[in-house]
Every structure is written in C-alpha cells, then in structure tokens.
Amino acid sequence: MATGIRAQNLREFRDGLLACHPGSIYHHFWGRLLQPQFDEPEYSNDFAAWVFHGLHEKALAERLSVVDPREYDDMEALRDELVERVELHLEEMEFIPWARADQQFHFMRSAIVVFDTGVEIQDPAQLADLVAHMSLGSVFYHFIDARRRTEHRCDDFCAWLGGMSDTYPELRRRIMTLDPYFSSLKELRFRLAELFREYFAGGET
Known part of the structure; x- marks a missing residue:
C-alpha cells in the first residue's frame, strides 16, 4: 500500500x-x-x-x-x-x-491477511511432514511475522513447543539458530523441514 x-x-x-x-x-x-x-x-x-x-x-x-x-x-x-x-x-x-x-x-506498507487453513496438529512430530508442504506465506507468518506477536518475540513453532512444559528445549534451541533474514523463504522452509525430520528421526525429546 x-x-x-x-x-x-x-x-x-x-x-x-x-x-x-x-x-x-x-x-x-x-x-x-x-x-x-x-x-x-x-x-x-x-x-x-x-x-x-x-x-x-x-x-x-x-x-x-x-x-x-x-x-x-x-x-x-x-x-x-x-x-x-x-x-x-x-x-x-x-x-x-x-x-x-x-x-x-x-x-x-503492507497488510497481512490471515486465513485459517483448517490444518491442525497435536503431536510436534507431525511438523516434519507438515512444514515441507506449507505455503511460503505461512512460513513467513509463523516464522517471521510471529516475532511481532508472541510474548517472547519468537516464532510460532518455538512459542507452541514452549507451552509443552520443558519437553522440547533442544528442538527450540535448534529452531532459534535458523537465520530468517539472510535466507529465502524456500530455503527457510527446507531447513525447517530438515531440522524437524532429523530431530524426530533421532527419537529425541
């Protein structure tokens, strides 16, 4: 605009x-x-x-x-x-x-229009497959724009995982190491999906 x-x-x-x-x-x-x-x-x-x-x-x-x-x-x-x-x-x-x-x-200026995709998950292990198929707009909203909305200025994935007691501290640490600014959204989506696959394939908690 x-x-x-x-x-x-x-x-x-x-x-x-x-x-x-x-x-x-x-x-x-x-x-x-x-x-x-x-x-x-x-x-x-x-x-x-x-x-x-x-x-x-x-x-x-x-x-x-x-x-x-x-x-x-x-x-x-x-x-x-x-x-x-x-x-x-x-x-x-x-x-x-x-x-x-x-x-x-x-x-x-720009305005973000948010749509409910109807996709919901309960188990964090589902992130491995879900993230790989997210639209680039969803990647932007949940990983970048979330930092303006969440209490601790983190992405939505870390905010969600942080609400599960202290079950996923290592996963949250790995997510926080990803650089969203000097990457394309496609690269960021790929790196997120790989991170989740590696983490849950290893059976870590």
Whole structure:
C-alpha cells in the first residue's frame, strides 16, 4: 500500500524515514521476502538497494545493508539507526545526491491477511511432514511475522513447543539458530523441514 511519502534525493529520503509509519520500515526490510526473486539480491533491504541503484551511493548502501533488523527491540529503534546512518553520510557530502525522476523511492506498507487453513496438529512430530508442504506465506507468518506477536518475540513453532512444559528445549534451541533474514523463504522452509525430520528421526525429546 502506498503511504504517499516518496523521495528523490538523500535529504528527502532521510525525511521520509523520519515521517513514515513503522509498518513501512518493517515492510522494506521483511516484505521483500514475499516478492518473487529471480536472482540473489545484492542488498538485504529495499532502502540499501535504492540508495545504490537510485542514488549510486555505494558506501551508504553498504552501511544500510548490514543493518540486521533482528538486533533492534522495535521498529522505532531500527528507524533511529537508519536515520543516524543517513545523516552521518549527509554530513560527509558536499552535494546532495539525486535520483532520476523515474527512480524515486516510494515508502510502502503492507497488510497481512490471515486465513485459517483448517490444518491442525497435536503431536510436534507431525511438523516434519507438515512444514515441507506449507505455503511460503505461512512460513513467513509463523516464522517471521510471529516475532511481532508472541510474548517472547519468537516464532510460532518455538512459542507452541514452549507451552509443552520443558519437553522440547533442544528442538527450540535448534529452531532459534535458523537465520530468517539472510535466507529465502524456500530455503527457510527446507531447513525447517530438515531440522524437524532429523530431530524426530533421532527419537529425541
């Protein structure tokens, strides 16, 4: 969804970061995972990609690309980090870089629409087969977006397993080692399914 905020130069980009809804920050870091990718993206978020391709500012693009959203408590803390890096770059520049008229950055937001698939399980061992057939949207919702919803900011699998006394601490530990940010959703689904298969094939508890 368009927010109506756009930028054509680096100063307008900084102002847009300050003014946009927190959901826009979230979208430009995580939403790209749901978009079709035909090759390996050079930069890890939309902000860094535009700074490089639109403004041709490689140094700043690299500074923005190494920002890992998982390291920040919320979107406001992440926003502050982005703004600080952009402002530091502005202070180092003699001229403000501009993008061409057809390469403006448009701050976007997204809305998640949730459907009940009707699929329910009682035994965690069923995860091994179930996860392998989950849609990519379900993988995103349960493994990534869940971190905004769950009490301990973890994925839905760990939250569910954590409610079963202390039966699956090792499985939860293994799940938490998976990196959701620098992987595609297909890769993440595969790694999750393999993790569950290996764990339950070994008869661990």
